[in-house]
Amino acid sequence: MTEESIQSAIVAYLRYSGWKVLEYAKPRAHGKLGGIIEAGHPDLLAIKRIPVSATTWPWATYHLWIEVKQPGKKPSPDQERLHAEFQEAGAWIVIWRSLEDAIATLAPLGLGLADWLP
Numbered sequence: 001m002t003e004e005s006i007q008s009a010i011v012a013y014l015r016y017s018g019w020k021v022l023e024y025a026k027p028r029a030h031g032k033l034g035g036i037i038e039a040g041h042p043d044l045l046a047i048k049r050i051p052v053s054a055t056t057w058p059w060a061t062y063h064l065w066i067e068v069k070q071p072g073k074k075p076s077p078d079q080e081r082l083h084a085e086f087q088e089a090g091a092w093i094v095i096w097r098s099l100e101d102a103i104a105t106l107a108p109l110g111l112g113l114a115d116w117l118p
Contacts, residue, residue: 001098007043007068009099017112019046019064040078042067042086042093048111062111065093073097 014021022045044066049059086093106112
């Protein structure tokens with residue numbers, strides 16, 4: 001399976017589960033964003049607002065940075081560096097190699113559908 005097909009399945013799952021998903025262009029890619037996005041930047045940003053309770057702030061907002069990799073592929077040194085910087089700043093960042101990775105991460109937290117099929 002290509003990284004592109006894995007990413008498409010993950011994006012479809014996230015959107016169906018109520019996440020807003022932003023897909024970023026690859027660094028140094030052709031087009032207007034080439035060179036603007038730092039090398040190592042995660043592929044996706046997913047955002048979801050969850051109601052909490054009437055006695056606290058009315059919602060919690062989750063921001064999830066996602067790096068999509070083919071099975072067996074490792075992050076580049078730029079990705080490892082930038083991911084560490086994001087984590088140090090308190091970001092939630094994951095590396096997913098399949099749709100099943102997304103479901104396994106989010107469904108137990110109530111942030112995604114466990115029985116979703118593309």
